[in-house]
Amino acid sequence: MKLVSTLALAATLALSPAAAQQKSANPAQADAFVAQAEATLARESVDAARMAWVQATNITDDTDILAAKSDARINALQVQYGLEAARFARVPGLSPDTKRKLDLMRGGITLPAPTRAGASDELSTLTTKMSSAYGKGRGTRDGKPINGSDIEAAMGEVRDPAKLQEMWTSWHDNVGAPMRADYAKMVGLANEGSRELGYADTGAMWRSGYDMTPEQFAATTDKIWGEVEPLYKALHTYVRWKLNEKYGDAVQSKTGPIRADLLGNMWAQEWGNIYDVVAPAGSGDLGYDVGDLLKAKGYDPVRMVRQGETFYSSLGFAPLPETFWQRSQIVKPADREVICHASAWDIDNRDDIRIKMCTKVNGDDFVTIHHELGHNYYQRAYKDQPHLYKSGANDGFHEAIGDTVALSMTPDYLIQIGLLDRTKVPSADKDTGLLLRQAMDKVAFLPFGLLIDKWRWGVFSGQVKPGGYQAAWDALRLQYQGVKPPVARDETRFDPGAKYHVPASTPYARYFLARVLQFQFYKAACKQAGWTGPLHRCSFYGNKQVGARLNAMLAMGQSKPWPDALQAFTGERTMSGAALIEYFAPLKTWLNQQNRGKPQGW
Numbered sequence: 001m002k003l004v005s006t007l008a009l010a011a012t013l014a015l016s017p018a019a020a021q022q023k024s025a026n027p028a029q030a031d032a033f034v035a036q037a038e039a040t041l042a043r044e045s046v047d048a049a050r051m052a053w054v055q056a057t058n059i060t061d062d063t064d065i066l067a068a069k070s071d072a073r074i075n076a077l078q079v080q081y082g083l084e085a086a087r088f089a090r091v092p093g094l095s096p097d098t099k100r101k102l103d104l105m106r107g108g109i110t111l112p113a114p115t116r117a118g119a120s121d122e123l124s125t126l127t128t129k130m131s132s133a134y135g136k137g138r139g140t141r142d143g144k145p146i147n148g149s150d151i152e153a154a155m156g157e158v159r160d161p162a163k164l165q166e167m168w169t170s171w172h173d174n175v176g177a178p179m180r181a182d183y184a185k186m187v188g189l190a191n192e193g194s195r196e197l198g199y200a201d202t203g204a205m206w207r208s209g210y211d212m213t214p215e216q217f218a219a220t221t222d223k224i225w226g227e228v229e230p231l232y233k234a235l236h237t238y239v240r241w242k243l244n245e246k247y248g249d250a251v252q253s254k255t256g257p258i259r260a261d262l263l264g265n266m267w268a269q270e271w272g273n274i275y276d277v278v279a280p281a282g283s284g285d286l287g288y289d290v291g292d293l294l295k296a297k298g299y300d301p302v303r304m305v306r307q308g309e310t311f312y313s314s315l316g317f318a319p320l321p322e323t324f325w326q327r328s329q330i331v332k333p334a335d336r337e338v339i340c341h342a343s344a345w346d347i348d349n350r351d352d353i354r355i356k357m358c359t360k361v362n363g364d365d366f367v368t369i370h371h372e373l374g375h376n377y378y379q380r381a382y383k384d385q386p387h388l389y390k391s392g393a394n395d396g397f398h399e400a401i402g403d404t405v406a407l408s409m410t411p412d413y414l415i416q417i418g419l420l421d422r423t424k425v426p427s428a429d430k431d432t433g434l435l436l437r438q439a440m441d442k443v444a445f446l447p448f449g450l451l452i453d454k455w456r457w458g459v460f461s462g463q464v465k466p467g468g469y470q471a472a473w474d475a476l477r478l479q480y481q482g483v484k485p486p487v488a489r490d491e492t493r494f495d496p497g498a499k500y501h502v503p504a505s506t507p508y509a510r511y512f513l514a515r516v517l518q519f520q521f522y523k524a525a526c527k528q529a530g531w532t533g534p535l536h537r538c539s540f541y542g543n544k545q546v547g548a549r550l551n552a553m554l555a556m557g558q559s560k561p562w563p564d565a566l567q568a569f570t571g572e573r574t575m576s577g578a579a580l581i582e583y584f585a586p587l588k589t590w591l592n593q594q595n596r597g598k599p600q601g602w
């Protein structure tokens with residue numbers, strides 16, 4: 001957590017009384033400002049991270065208030081530094097490092113508060129309230145209350161459309177709708193703060209964090225979407241057909257969008273949970289389910305995390321510190337409210353790394369563990385960088401590392417770790433099934449990963465007005481995902497609020513980038529490992545050369561523009577969907593055959 005806090009605020013305000021001072025500032029003064037700010041941020045971030053941890057793992061009225069206060073002070077400090085950084089950035093003759101750090105200080109605030117009195121308190125109170133409401137949110141199942149983590153799991157298991165509709169609707173109504181007004185207020189405040197820092201709006205500020213202009217970044221995401229869209233559409237056509245076969249015309253028609261609650265996930269963002277519904281006879285039968293294997297071998301959540309650690313150790317990374325095991329939240333505490341949404345933490349910016357999960361023994365959570373540990377190993381790899389560089393090359397990199405590792409969880413890997421019996425390895429004629437299972441999660445996610453921030457960019461720019469929040473959301477869901485809600489929505493609803501990252505204000509483009517980057521990284525790792533078979537059967541488990549080269553990229557942190565980091569590991573300098581397309585090429589051919597003569601698109 002690169003947060004900052006509290007006491008330094010007074011000192012900072014005293015340090016920078018006049019903008020006029022910086023007009024005539026020289027590079028040496030800019031260097032001194034950066035050194036002072038960086039030292040303060042490094043020092044103050046630790047307590048702030050502790051406060052955030054305590055609130056996330058024990059939600060009460062008191063921890064909400066304390067977290068909001070801590071957050072408000074940090075935000076004010078970051079904005080203050082950001083404003084100073086913007087002025088110093090105009091000084092001629094700056095060193096490249098100082099220029100980079102000034103840009104990071106100005107642009108690295110997710111929701112900047114305006115500097116006027118009381119504004120940072122107001123903003124933090126709103127964001128803490130929304131996050132906390134999400135954490136405590138309940139839907140209903142058969143009329144009875146059910147918490148977020150349980151309802152999420154149930155959406156993957158239940159196959160009765162009426163029950164799915166009840167869970168979907170109750171969750172979106174109970175959790176999303178009540179935060180609608182607060183969300184609009186938050187947008188106004190964050191925009192005001194972003195403008196003070198010189199950005200058109202908060203969305204433009206978010207898009208500025210990629211070593212290119214906001215416009216270039218938006219164009220980059222559109223370019224990548226263009227590369228992968230035909231594959232998504234082929235998958236959509238096939239899955240809609242299968243859902244129609246299972247549920248009939250009254251539930252899922254042969255044409256038009258897919259009903260969002262039928263896809264095995266509350267947000268229709270990943271569809272792997274309904275693989276059984278779409279699996280083709282014969283080649284679709286993989287003969288095993290990772291969750292079942294874990295249960296059969298008596299795995300508990302802690303052992304699942306230990307197994308995740310083993311993968312990273314096999315690449316040559318040092319074991320997790322003892323404090324990780326003492327301080328992480330691996331299972332949901334029975335006696336208090338917590339934020340179950342999985343996350344990885346770096347409390348002291350050195351070695352106090354942790355995960356926070358409400359782990360269940362199933363295949364999804366086994367993958368999530370590898371994902372979260374990817375963050376922790378990244379954090380530890382760049383711990384010797386200066387504080388402002390302790391971050392991913394861009395935020396998509398940070399999200400991609402653990403997923404790259406999880407792509408290596410092939411059947412052969414599962415044998416190596418004793419989970420799968422050698423006689424149960426799916427033969428080559430099951431490749432379609434293996435790829436389809438992967439595509440249900442990885443490819444299905446792509447339009448969702450893109451549209452969350454398409455919606456927020458529109459909201460922050462004012463193109464989407466508060467009176468049209470829901471309609472704009474539904475329109476993007478339809479346009480990109482080709483899904484529709486099971487019941488009609490209107491502007492008393494606020495479905496975006498029922499997705500964690502919206503109330504938590506976590507930017508989302510990073511997840512879209514991570515989906516393509518992880519295949520780019522994976523392909524590079526397999527090439528380094530000398531793999532010559534089909535890409536999706538490659539595992540680089542145990543390959544220390546791959547580990548060393550991966551570590552070299554991770555250890556760079558954010559010290560250089562991301563193309564330099566990408567090149568260090570892959571030899572390439574642009575983010576691209578090409579590796580993902582190559583991975584799924586045999587599936588695309590198969591889908592095209594299956595879809596022949598069927599209605600396509602929506």
Ligand SMILES: [Zn+2]
Pocket residue numbers: 371372375398399
């Ligand atoms: Zn993550």
